[in-house]
Amino acid sequence: MEITKIIEAIENNEKIIIHRHVRPDPDAIGSQAGLKALIKHSFPEKEVYAVGEDVPSLIFLAQMDQVPDDIYKESLVIVCDTANQPRIDDQRYHTGKQLIKIDHHPVTDSYGDIEWVSTDASSTSEMIVELALEAQPRGWALNNEAARLLYAGIVGDTGRFKFPSTTVKTFQYAGELVRYDFDRTALYDTLYQAEEKVLRLSGHILQHFKLTDNGLCVIKLTENLLKEFDVTVEETNQLVQVVADVKGIKSWVFFIEEPEQIRVRIRSKGVVINQVAKKYNGGGHPLASGATVYTWDEARDLIADLEKVCGKNV
Known part of the structure; x- marks a missing residue:
């Protein structure tokens, strides 16, 4: 079983480098840094690193490590929460002596x-x-920091346990994590707080959105609009659920214009x-x-x- 192979690989390596995807969300950081905290607490003598670009809005969860190139050749490399290789943050991931993928997205790129994909x-x-x-029977143990990070990741990817991906197992594991000593209220507050400028853009979206007869909502955040509200592309992550509760909506799509591309975020209520x-x-x-x-x-x-797609479900 892959999970046993991963446990054994971690136990058998003294240097471990953990990656995740570019433009990370709470689950990417939570799983990456949570795994690091788990390993360091269970094996204090091991060298464990989390790498990638720091994101200002999520630095309260964890700050990334700086790792020299020569460390990789002696290291086990683990990539968390990343379905395809081009999206791995820090492309040195393939220079380690062994590579592990841990992910919950549908397989589009086997590497x-x-x-282990679930x-x-x-x-x-x-x-x-x-x-x-x-x-756990082998002596591994979570600690407060690992629990905080992993709880944040679960909360982020389940929309505070509202999304259909939330299962009985999700609640059971969340229950395990809240046994540890971390401030859940502070965690929620920091995860979901937004600056005034982001809330003003949210208001603009709610004032101007339109819903098609098929239940599709299209939102275009052009470079000019982002400049007008002084909102960065990264900060638009906080807006993706703003129309989620509109009656009759089936799917919604955000187009975020950048100088060389248009980033697209798509969400669904069932289609x-x-x-x-x-x-x-x-x-x-x-659905996401x-x-x-x-x-x-x-x-x-x-x-x-x-x-x-929406029209087929009218």
């Missing part, structure tokens, strides 16, 4: 010497809790949208996916495909 898991953080519990995302340089979960287009003409094609 790694050991690959699409039934709510989050990769949930998978790390499972790994910790599986390894399967990840195949549309896959067609446009992306992928993800059936991302993609990339390079022109507004491409964006119109993507919208048309989403309309078809």
Whole structure:
């Protein structure tokens, strides 16, 4: 079983480097840094690093390590929460002596010497809790910091336990984590707090959104609009659920314009949208996916495909 192979690989390596995807969300950071905290607490003598770009909005969870190139050749490398290799933050991941993939997204790119993918898991953080519990008889143990990080990851990827991906196991594992001493209220407050400028853009979206007859909502955040509200592309992550509670909505898509591409975030209340995302340089979960287009003409094609998907479910 892959989980046993991963436990043994971690036990058999003294240097471990953990990666995750670019533009991380709480689950990416939570699973990555939570795994690091779990290993360091269980094996204080091991060298364990978490690498990638620091994201200002999530630095309260964990700060990344700086790792020289020569450390990799002696290290086990683990990639968390990343379905395909181009999205791995820090492309040195392939220079280690062994590579492990731990992920909960549908497989679009099989990689790694050991690959553990569980699409039934709510989050990769949930998978790390499972790994910790599986390894408990071997002397592994969570601590307060690992619990805080993994709880944040689960909360982030389940929308505070509201999304359909939340299962009985999710609640059981969350229950295990809250046995540890960390401030859940402070964690929630920091995860979901937003600056005034982001809330003002949220208000603009709510004032101007439109819903098609098929239940699709399209939101275009152009470079000019982002400049007007002084909101960065990274800060738009906080807006993706702003129209989620609109009556009659089936799917919604955000287009975020950047100088060389248009980032796409797609969400759904039931219609399967990840195949549309896959067609446009992306992928993800059936109800939550991302993609990339390079022109507004491409964006119109993507919208048309989403309309078809929503129209089949009228």
